Amino acid sequence: MGPKETQKILIQDLGFKKYKSALSLQEKLQKQRIAGNTPDTLLLVEHEPVYTLGKNANRNHLLQSRDKSVEVHNIERGGDVTFHGPGQLVGYPILDLTNYKKSVSWYMRTLEELTIRVLKEFDIEGNRIKGLTGVWVENKKIAAQGVRISRWVTMHGFSINVCPQLSYYDGIIPCGIFNYDVTSMEECLNKKISIKKVKNSISEIFLEMFTSRNKNG
Amino acid sequence: MIIDVVMPKMGESITEGTILEWKKRVGDSIAMDEILLEIGTDKVDSEIPSSAEGVIVEILAKPNDVIEVGKVIAKIDSEKESSKSKDSFENIDESFSADLSKVEEKISINDSKTIINQKEKRFFSPVVMKIVAENQLPLSELEKITGTGRKGRVTKKDILFYINEKEKSEIVIPKKDFGNIDQKSQIGTSNQEEMSHMRQVISKHMVESLSTSAHVYVMTDVDMSRIVEFVKLNEVSFKDQESYNLTYTPFVVQAAVQALLGFPKMNASIDDTKIKYHRHINIGLAVSVDNGLMVPSLLHCEEKNFLGFCRSVNDIAKRARKGDINPDELSGSTFSITNFGVFGVTLGTPIINQPNVGILGVGAIKKRPVVVEDVDGDSIGIKNMMMLSLGFDHRLIDGAEGSNFITSVKRNLETMSLEFNF
Numbered sequence: 200m201g202p203k204e205t206q207k208i209l210i211q212d213l214g215f216k217k218y219k220s221a222l223s224l225q226e227k228l229q230k231q232r233i234a235g236n237t238p239d240t241l242l243l244v245e246h247e248p249v250y251t252l253g254k255n256a257n258r259n260h261l262l263q264s265r266d267k268s269v270e271v272h273n274i275e276r277g278g279d280v281t282f283h284g285p286g287q288l289v290g291y292p293i294l295d296l297t298n299y300k301k302s303v304s305w306y307m308r309t310l311e312e313l314t315i316r317v318l319k320e321f322d323i324e325g326n327r328i329k330g331l332t333g334v335w336v337e338n339k340k341i342a343a344q345g346v347r348i349s350r351w352v353t354m355h356g357f358s359i360n361v362c363p364q365l366s367y368y369d370g371i372i373p374c375g376i377f378n379y380d381v382t383s384m385e386e387c388l389n390k391k392i393s394i395k396k397v398k399n400s401i402s403e404i405f406l407e408m409f410t411s412r413n414k415n416g
Numbered sequence: 417m418i419i420d421v422v423m424p425k426m427g428e429s430i431t432e433g434t435i436l437e438w439k440k441r442v443g444d445s446i447a448m449d450e451i452l453l454e455i456g457t458d459k460v461d462s463e464i465p466s467s468a469e470g471v472i473v474e475i476l477a478k479p480n481d482v483i484e485v486g487k488v489i490a491k492i493d494s495e496k497e498s499s500k501s502k503d504s505f506e507n508i509d510e511s512f513s514a515d516l517s518k519v520e521e522k523i524s525i526n527d528s529k530t531i532i533n534q535k536e537k538r539f540f541s542p543v544v545m546k547i548v549a550e551n552q553l554p555l556s557e558l559e560k561i562t563g564t565g566r567k568g569r570v571t572k573k574d575i576l577f578y579i580n581e582k583e584k585s586e587i588v589i590p591k592k593d594f595g596n597i598d599q600k601s602q603i604g605t606s607n608q609e610e611m612s613h614m615r616q617v618i619s620k621h622m623v624e625s626l627s628t629s630a631h632v633y634v635m636t637d638v639d640m641s642r643i644v645e646f647v648k649l650n651e652v653s654f655k656d657q658e659s660y661n662l663t664y665t666p667f668v669v670q671a672a673v674q675a676l677l678g679f680p681k682m683n684a685s686i687d688d689t690k691i692k693y694h695r696h697i698n699i700g701l702a703v704s705v706d707n708g709l710m711v712p713s714l715l716h717c718e719e720k721n722f723l724g725f726c727r728s729v730n731d732i733a734k735r736a737r738k739g740d741i742n743p744d745e746l747s748g749s750t751f752s753i754t755n756f757g758v759f760g761v762t763l764g765t766p767i768i769n770q771p772n773v774g775i776l777g778v779g780a781i782k783k784r785p786v787v788v789e790d791v792d793g794d795s796i797g798i799k800n801m802m803m804l805s806l807g808f809d810h811r812l813i814d815g816a817e818g819s820n821f822i823t824s825v826k827r828n829l830e831t832m833s834l835e836f837n838f
Contacts, residue, residue: 254436255456255480259613278459302427303460332459348462349451372613 208409209237210402213244218272218283221246221291228293229354239298241405242291243398248284250371253345256280265370276355278332278345280371286363286383288397289356292405296351299412307332307344310357313408314342317359317400323387334359339382340373360384361397418555419468421490423483426457432484433457435477445471446492453489470494473555491555540570547575614708622767629768630810634818637801638826640781643667644800646834654838658726660734662838664802665701665755666725668778671828673697673717673725676751679821683750685771686812700749700769701729703736710736711769713749722836753778763803773812776825779803 213221221244231237248269250261256279261271269284283289296306311327314334318325318341325334325341334342342359360383368381384392423433436454440446452466474491477483540548540558548558561578563570611619647662654662676683676697685692697718700711712732714720720728735741752769757780766777781802788797806822813821 253459254454254461255434257610259610259616262613275461277456277461300427302430303457303462304427304430306427307458307460344459346460348460350463350465 207238208406209240210406211240211242212398213242215285216244216246218246218249218251218270221289222272222274225291225293225354229349229352232293232295232352233350237293239295239409240293241402242293243401244289244291245285245287245394246283246289248282248367250280250282251276252280253278260372262370262372266367269367269370274355276345276347278343279373281343281345281358281373282363282367282371283358284363284367286385286394287358287360288394288401289358290401290405291356292353292409294353294409296348296353298414299409301351303346303348306346306353309408309412310344311342313401313404314357314359316404316408317397318342318384320400320404321384321388321392321397323384336382336387339380341382341384341387343373359397359401361392361394417494418473419470419492419494420488421452421466421468421492423455423477423485423487423489424464425485426455426460426462430457430485432482435479435481435483435489436461437479438475440472442472442475466492468492468494471496493555541572543572544570544575547572547579551579553579612707618708621770625767625770628770629773631765631768631807632810632815632818633765633805633807634815634822635763635803635805636822636826637803638829639786639799640664640802640829641800642834643829643832644781650836650838654726657838658730660730662726663729664757664781665729665753665778666722667829667832668755668776668825669699669701669714669717669725669729669753670722671825671832672751672753672776673699673720674828675821675824677718678824679817681813681817682774682808682821684773684812685750686773686809687771691812694750696750698748698750700752700772701732702752702754702766702769703733705737705739710741710746711749711752712736712741712745713747715745715748752776757781757802763805765805766807768807768809773809774818774821775807776822777805777807779805 213224216224221242225242228237228240228242232239248266249272250265250269251272251274252258252261253274253276255277256273260280269282292310294306296302300306308327311332311334315325315327318334318336323336323341325336327333328335328338332344333340342357344357345355347354360381362383362385365381365383365386373381384397426433433455434457436456438453439451440453446452446466446469448467448469449465451463452472453464455462455464470492472490473493473496475489476491477489483489544558547553548555558570558575561570561574562568563574565571565574643664647664651662680693681691683694683697685694696716698713698715699717700713702709702711712735714725714728714732717725732741732745749769749772752766752772752775754764754766754775755778756764756766757778760780762779762782764777764779766775768775779802781800783798784801785796786799786801788795788799804822804825806818806825808818808821
C-alpha cells in the first residue's frame with residue numbers, strides 16, 4: 200500500500216450485531232491491520248443487551264440483582280465492567296496508531312474529544328473528569344471507553360448512550376466507579392434522538408479528526 | 417549479555433503501568449518481537465513485544481503489580497540459547513575463560529518496545545552457572561557474591577559456600593516478604609475468597625469513619641425494670657393488635673429522639689469548618705443482615721409517637737433482612753442507634769455512621785444486684801439493668817455535652833410515661 204492509501208479510513212455500519220460476532224470481526228480486522236492488509240477502519244454497531252468484563256474487572260461490580268437473562272462476556276480489553284444494548288451506539292476503531300501518535304493517553308483523550316464534539320452537535324455539553332476515562336454530562340457518565348492494543352493496532356473502543364434503557368446499568372457498577380450515575384442523550388435533551396443522526400455525526404467527525412492527524416496525510 | 421526489560425512508556429503523562437499477564441516464564445526462550453507480556457494503563461490493555469532474543473532469566477514483577485515506567489521488570493539473556501549446551505562446558509577449567517566484558521550503557525529501541533539496558537557484565541564460568549541453575553539461584557543474587565578467584569571471579573568454592581550459608585540462614589530467618597503467599601503454610605490459610613460487594617462497602621465505610629471522626633465514648637447504666645414490666649404485661653395484647661412483637665428498640669429510639677430535641681448539636685454533621693444542624697431527626701438503625709450490616713433510616717422521627725416508632729422499626733428491620741430497602745433509605749440518617757444487646761452482649765463501642773456525629777450503642781438487659789436508695793435507707797435489690805454507650809465525634813462535641821446527652825437518654829428511659837393503649 201502506498202502512503203496515499205494508508206490515510207483512507209473505512210467506516211462500516213454493522214447495524215445490529217451480536218456481541219460475539221462483532222468481537223470476532225474486530226479480532227480478524229486487527230490481525231489484518233497488523234499485517235497491513237486492510238486500511239484503518241471504524242465499525243459502528245448496536246448490540247443485544249450484554250455485560251462485558253475487562254481483564255482486570257472486579258466481578259463484584261456485576262451485581263447479584265442484575266437481570267440474569269442478560270449475557271455476560273469476559274473479554275480482553277482495558278477497563279472494568281460495562282453494559283451494551285439497544286439504543287447505545289458502539290464504535291470500534293481498528294487503527295494503526297503508528298500513523299498517528301504512539302501514545303495510549305493521546306488515543307483515549309482523542310476518543311473523548313470525538314464524543315464531546317458529537318454531543319455538541321446535539322447541544323449537549325460533555326465533560327471530562329480528571330483522572331477518569333470517558334465523557335460525563337454534569338457528573339453522569341454518557342460515554343465509556345475501553346481499548347486493547349497489539350503492536351499499536353487498536354480494537355474495542357467507545358460507546359455513547361443515545362437512548363438505551365438505563366435500568367440495565369442498575370445491574371452493575373459501571374467501570375467500577377461507585378459515585379457516578381449514568382445518563383443518555385435522550386435523557387439530557389428530554390426528547391427522542393435518531394441513532395442514525397448520531398451515527399452520521401460520529402462518522403463525519405471521526406473522519407475529519409483522524410484524517411487531519413494522520414502523519415502520512 | 418543480560419538485557420533488562422523495563423516497563424515501557426505507553427504515552428505522554430503515563431508514568432506507570434499494571435502487569436496483567438506474563439506470556440512467558442523464566443527459562444523460556446523468546447524471539448525478537450514475540451509477545452512477552454500484557455500491561456494495562458488507563459483503560460487500555462496492551463501487548464508488549466520483546467525487544468531482544470534470548471532466554472528469560474528473571475521476572476521481577478507479578479500480575480497486578482503497578483510498576484513505574486522505566487523500572488526493570490524482567491531480564492533476558494541474549495547469549496543463552498537454551499540450557500542443553502551447558503554439559504559440554506562442564507569440564508573446562510575456570511582459568512581458561514575470557515575476561516570481564518564491558519558494553520555500552522543504554523540503547524533505546526522503538527518506544528513501543530521495551531527499552532534495553534545493557535550493562536557491565538561479570539563473567540561466570542560454566543561450572544558456576546551449572547550450580548546456579550541446579551539451585552535455581554536468581555542471577556541478581558549471583559552478581560552480589562564476592563569472588564575469591566582471579567580478578568574477583570566467583571569460583572566453584574565461592575558459590576557452594578554461598579548456597580550452603582543461604583540454606584542455613586533460611587532455616588533460621590523466615591522470608592522477608594511477609595505479604596507473600598509463601599507465608600501461607602505458616603498462617604495456615606485454608607482458602608481465600610473475594611469479599612462480597614457489601615463487605616467491601618462496609619469495610620471502606622468503617623475505615624473512613626475511623627479516620628474522619630475523633631471517636632470518644634461515654635457509658636452509663638439504665639434501670640429498665642419499669643419498661644421490662646410494661647413489656648411483660650402488654651406483649652400479648654400488642655401482638656394481637658399489631659401482629660408483630662413488642663421489642664425494646666422503640667423505647668430506646670423514643671428516648672434518644674427526645675434527647676436529640678434538646679441537643680441539636682448531636683443531630684448535626686460537620687462540613688469542613690461548618691456545622692450543619694439538621695431540621696429532621698432521621699435515626700439510622702443498624703440491622704444485621706445475611707453476611708453484613710445495613711443502616712436504614714427512620715425518617716422524620718420528631719413527628720412520630722411511640723406506636724409510630726414500633727411500626728417503623730419493625731417495618732425497616734423486616735425489609736432490610738429481606739433485601740427490600742431502597743437506596744434513599746440507606747442515606748439521610750442524622751444520628752444512629754445500634755442494638756447489639758439482642759446478641760446478649762453487655763457493652764460495645766460502635767463506630768460512627770458518617771456523616772453523623774453520634775451513635776448510641778444499646779447493651780443487653782440483664783438482672784443485676786444494685787443498691788436501691790429508699791427513705792428507710794439503702795438496700796440491695798434485683799433490677800433489670802442495661803448499659804448504654806455513646807460514641808461521639810470529639811471534633812464537634814466535648815465530654816460534658818456527650819455526658820449530658822447520654823444522661824438525658826437514660827432519664828428519658830427511666831421516667832418514660834408508659835400510658836400506651838394496645
